[in-house]
Amino acid sequence: MAPTPSGPNPLPTGSNLAAEVDSRASFVTFTSDECRLVAVTAHPGPARSFMVTDAAGHHHHEIRDRAYAAIKNSGLSLPTGGARIRMSSTAAGLTGTAADLAVAAAALGAAGYLPDGSMLRVALIGELGLDGTVRPVRNVAAMVAAAVAHNRRTVIVAAENALDAATVPGAHIFTVGSLSELVSWARITTLPGLQEPEFEHNLTHRVGEVPADVAHALFAVEVAAAGGHHLYLAGSDDTPVRLLASMLAAILPDLEEDAGRESADLHAAAGIAVPESSIIRIPPMQAPHHSATMTDIFGSRRQPGAISLAHHGVLLLADAAAFVPVIHRSLRQVLDSGIVRLGGPHGSISYPARTQLAAISRPCTCTCDDEVHRRQQTERLHLLQPVVDVRATVSSTALAGVVLRLVHAATRVAAARRKATERWVRHGWRTNAQVELYRTHLAPPGLDPSATASLDALRQDRTISNSAYARSLSLAWTVSDLHGADMPNAEDVTAATALYLGAEAPSELVHSRSEEKP
Template sequence: MSYARVHCVGLVGVTGHVVQVEADLAPGLPAVVVSGLPDTALHEARDRVRAAVVNSGQRWPNRRITINLLPADLPKYGSAFDLAIAAALLGGAGELPLTALERVVLLGELGLDGTVRPVRGVLPMVTAAARAGLDRVIVPTENAAEAAMIPGVRVRAVDTLYRLVSFVRDGTPLLDPPVAGPPPGPDGPDLADVAGQGLGRRGLEVAAAGGHHLALFGPPGAGKTMLAERLPSVLPELTDEAALEVTALHSVAGLLPPDGRLLRRPPFQAPHHTATVAALVGGGTGLARPGALSLAHRGVLFLDEAAEFGRGALEALRQPLESGRVRLVRARGGTEYPAQVQLVLAANPCPCARAAGDAYCECSPLARRRYLGRLSGPLLDRIDVQVTVLPVRAAQLLATGEGNESSAVVAARVAAARAAAAERWAGLGRRLNAEMPGHLLRQPPWRLPPADTTQLRGRLDSGSLSARGFDRVIRLAWTIADLDGRARPGRDDVLEAIGLRTGEDS
């Protein structure tokens, strides 16, 4: 038989597509042709597969070999097709009976010596295979734990091409995935480490409870970075669905830990202020890779020294912050990554940034305006909570710390507030107050009484708040009420929300 076919999976973004790898061997001058929109790595598979087959002790067929990847109109990227190409080629040459590989997905890159090397994106690939009804996969040994996360899929692993050949030809057992160990305990910095900063802690708690974006302004050393780094410690663990999404993104980026465990904690990304637009939102040649924005999906994207970031990089965040997705378009096609993040900005008030605060600032008013003007109005308008932190006093810094609430205490209140919001908005398909469309909050039965929103409406009419800002203050008020255990926000909640939004006393 000069024709054989096996299954593989290709990725476009984080979406997997089942691909049929066909091999046809015909008389003629020896050559290998790969069709089906392969990228450079796939074109180079001809040489990798040939060397791997020969070095695994198998005979290379000296015939005209055509490798076709179906569907032919779907772009194919990466080296995960190597193992499937080798199996299809040997099957077409009559060297292997492929009955044992019917409805089995093969994934893996081949080294020249025949070893099967790990590849990126195995989790979304196996998810796509399971969705297509293919419940058996063979993956590299290093990817076995990752593939085994998907329930209902039988995973086996190979370390060499020779092991796969022995399994197909002689029935030699393949390797089992490793047994998952106990989940890791909680770690990371604790909110109890932060000295003072009552307003900053309140803003952080409100942001965590409602899923709101947060901006922290103040002199260096006041605790802005410490507060931001402790935000994940007060957020609840990810649900099963969210954990799969986050783990799949890290799998595509090649950033999964070696144990291949589901990522249950909200991710935290803190890129340097020299990061480019591509590093933040994603990019690259061929298939665009996820950037820090998507790697922080369902978690926190922290931009320290935000005023030092390039303006283009900051402005590129505006649309994803509204839509929760980032669409990257290239000449050969586009891809889309999820990007539902909590954005946290931290910035000094001016270039000189005296630790003692504004009283000792040496900058002119124009220099101060120019510095913070790097954070554009449209970007700041999307930030719900904007807090100015003050310098820490000696009494606060040298206190024993017994009065500082730990992350566990704050996390319990955050979880209760989120549960209240999820129950209230369940019929509307929302879980967090920050996700609620503004027009719904302005209509009965969720519209607040006019007496409670008098000052808020006045700020809208005077132009000190935009319509977007009006809606965000209402969302904040609902979050404050949830934290304090009230069924609906009142006037005091709206006033506190205005203060958190504008940084002013209301």
């Protein structure tokens, strides 16, 4: 049996308090005479323990209890080997509840939920509810000013504190409503090339102000993530097309324990360091260069390749047309089966490869005016099209205001995946993309014929094939899941068909989905 799945992560997964992991955060405490910046660090503790202490070694049980309950009730886990969270201030300077969010962040970083180092230059100010919600605190403007004075320009607060916090010059204010949103925020804002929006963009930027093609592409990424569908984005180098494709992995839900262990096993088989807990939390992403060989992509008898290292995550082909045709053909087979099978004179071996494809098409940048060369690139892209479910084109260069949208999208994606799992789990499937294509219309009690009338007409006119029909229905289930419906309606089917064909989905649908709150 092949080693189990997953792969290296461009957003490094924090090991369980391993020496190389920097699980640090900071907050500001307010006293009667001053505001202090307090560093919070995670250290190994006694097995299965969770302690919060200050610089003098005194225990803070109330902070510990709130953080513990918030983490557990958010469906997250503490470091399995035990953790001691240490605050750099003494008890006299630790008043109020503003430390809660930073303490939880340090613990989550140690447990592998946050990208390594993502909180180093961030101040977190907020109280935690026992259900994992982030609550406002008093005197937040003074605390933010102290954070900025200590070179912590990025400050995370509760939504109710945002307006007061934004009065501080030089502060980049972000809001999170829960610990789950904090995890999503950390993964999204650490994507290379994503600029942190200013406060006014983050809180007041409306969907209508985002270029239509960017809004459509974000919707396409969200649908692909929610249903496990393969994604194809087209755009030139001056557009954020690669960043948008990278966001697919950033908004995927955390890996469940079994999947996380499979991912860690594949890491280990490839000689890559794994967390001490042998569980990888962040869905992996692999982005091989177009010069990669068959062995680089598919592996060998010695170790798995990129597509297996992206098991339960994303395989990003940043310049899909530049890969040699044999890789495209092999990818189609592996993406359909979810398994890499390698043969040879000494026997065969197989590796898991249940990964999502994110392929990017960019215009040829060579200086030659060779029609044959352009035709070859087009033919290579066509080799992948049979497995692609979601298509979008990006021409705008603006990305302002997308962080908050994506944080909310990550919450919707997780809820949609749970809904799909409940529907299909008795058949052995967990996402809509895994469902055998001929079964997409069979989920009880069956789709209303009026909902699929437009799609039926396209198939009857032979505008789309039977396979395209089934893939569009699969997408319709995902669009439906994203807004919590029990089954797709005509609007969902229209949007899904547009995503499959690469046309823009109805603007009112894209806007309403993007503006929904988690």
